[in-house]
Amino acid sequence: MTVRLFKLLRLAALCGVGLSLSSVAADEILVITRPETTLKDMSAKRLENIFLRKTLLNDSGSRWIPLNLSPEHPLRQAFSQSLFKKRPEALEAYWNEQYFQGITPPYVVASEEAMLRFVSSTPGAIGYILPCHLDARVQVVFKLLASTPIEQHCDKHAR
């Protein structure tokens, strides 16, 4: 229901205010893997389980290696809000519990370029970028709608 309302509002904004297509695309967060990674399907719930490290294996039985940006990075904030409905700091208690079970949080990379490099060179790696940073090295496996505008970070945190 909320998603539909959001889509309607976005459509209204497109028609009425005349936003460009590129600015709307920037409000999406692209979840990426290596092009060779085969996936039967991907859903928000499955993605949540991968990034919470509840699901450790992918379809082909290989290890998932989820990646994060640093907690203060605007894209990480947007990703966390969009997928978990929580700020990254709010998940610390969860990661404390997981640490006791021997599960550590996803590795952190320094930038979207580092994310692209690691994902494109590592089977099983899965990360996220802004649409403006997408290139042929990776494939998009899922799109998340950012709950806040993040297009302005296209240049600032580019590479």
Added chain:
Amino acid sequence: MFKRLQPLAALLFYLGPGCYSSLADTGDTSMPPSYQWGRGFSWPAANLNLGGYFNASYRQPESLKNKTTLDELSLFITWSPHQRIRFFSEVEVDNWLSTEGIDTLNNAIRAERLYVDLLATESTTLRIGKFLTPVGRWNITHAAPLIWTTTRPLVTERRLFTSHASGLMLTQRFDVIDHNLDVSVYADDSTDLDVLDNELGFENAIGGRITFDVSEQLQLGASFIDYKNKTVTRKTRNDLFGLDLLWKQDGYEIEMEAIYRTADDYQGHEKGLYIQGVAPLFEHFFVIGRYETIIGTHRYIPTNTDIGVAGVAWRPFTPLAIKAEYLFGDKNEYVAPSGFFTSISMFF
């Protein structure tokens, strides 16, 4: 003891060659080893993580001697030698140092957990080894930096059910309309399999646990275990049924566990519950209230007691917890004496 570890060592040896090929496959060598406070030392290229925690407490029960203790000093090792294999061990020094003396390391050291997870599919895991008995929530998340009080609710005590099981556990995750439903079944044969065990454990047991994530905030659980203890005086078979819930939102938390244990007339039945609430006071400070009741034959003592716990916890940093509480009750002298309890604990 080493004889008992041989099957595990053989399994790891057999799987050994796979580990290096999988490393070569992943090319996951660009992440340097690193240490993060509260998350341990991580060596991504070897899929190895070392960490642990400690807990020290001061206990001032009204009817007993005051005591300061290094309750736990635990070391975790997680190693994933193959993408489908995850080895985990927790070796703990338990009540080693206290104002009442120093225990020998031989007595104090124990293998809290020692298991291998075989990841059959993305949602199916077979666990082999020694693991925490999955009854309720407290027992499986009992590490001092995770819990809110120094004292432990009676219905989660190891004298009610043994905190560890040694054997096999199969866990399957189901997706129920985008909600996780985890089902675990396990079989224990501690008599033959337990290693470095200092406590009075199961002779054998079978059990199961279901947890369901109702929403982002609410998780429900149900547990069952049929068991027989090693001790001569508690040789009869027991059945234990448990229900639990956890609700969390914006720093507020409600946790509840209820159990019913049944055995023959000699050993007696018991039932009880605790319900605990947590509320944030101001930044990093929390207030905790807990009510407990237990009725029946607890530790062979006919018991009908109500207990209250009022406390505060300060968590200035994620890995660190400092707690203080006052426990009081009615007819609780033998099972949980009233008094003041405080502790400091930290993941490292």
